[in-house]
Amino acid sequence: MKPRLSFAHLPTPVEALPRLSDHLQGPSLFVKRDDQTGLAFGGNKTRKLEYLLASAIAQKADTLITAGAVQSNHCRQTAAAAAKFGMDCVLVLFGEPQIPPDGNHLLHYLLGAETVSTSRENVQQKLEEVYQSAVSGGKKPYLIPYGGSNPTGAMGYVNAMLELAEQDIHPDWIVFPSSSGGTQAGMLVGARLTGCAGNVLGISVDKPADTLTNTVTDLADETAAFISKDWSFSTSEILVNADYTGEGYAIMGEAEIEAIQLFAQYEALILDPVYTGRAAAGMIDLINKGFFKRDETVLFWHTGGTPTLFASRYQERLLFKQSP
């Protein structure tokens, strides 16, 4: 369909969650293990990077440049892909780094990336500076957008839906954390391609519903055009729930702690405090409210992010909260 390198561990398994389903007395729960995509602890960005790296290498790039938060999973997987293909990597990071670096930030260094820190407002300007200085230094940089979310990156989740179609599960709902929109946009295009009838429900991690809906709609349109499909998506068919953004991005609340403990203790599944913990908390609340029917099947798409558990800012509260 589009040039792609093959380095993720695919297909990722689909597993039943019988103990958790039973405990919650709700729909049948399953999980799609994209925390197991294999690239330096894996996650959803690995699928996007299979297409982004193919594009970078086709352009003979030798340096990857991208941006994200200090604990960015996207930056960690980008640094890993750069290392694997012998490229340089510059990460423009915003937020307060822990000293010594922990979680994903430790891995950014370990994977050999150069890091440049800036404020959230200055990211765009810093990216341009880094890009220009790579060019003046005789490098061929390739800029990967925030979260890897452009049509090339979103192809990772078009492909993921083709993969799911082969896995003999027909979920009524697919639930996952949504933020920069590439995962959701790719899933929507993939669902249309495969005739998947399940509802693709993104739990917003940090954006108001209308903002995320518009982002996903536009990116789904562009991704469809990218594979020469004359499709358009309307905002009314994009399912986004923004009720669980809590105190904001990367601020772990009680609901996330409970969801992380529940998944760990009922299914030995490790979630992360920023993305999957939040989406799981939302899914659990929706189950408790009777949003899903008992005879429905819900696939929780685990998008990864687990190294963030080992960021010291989260550890104390995860240790001392009572067990579920």
Ligand SMILES: *Cc1c(COP(=O)(O)O)cnc(C)c1O
């Ligand atoms: C980036 C990320 C997401 C969000 O994916 P988008 O394509 O940006 O919407 C979800 N979960 C994890 C663990 C992530 O790192």
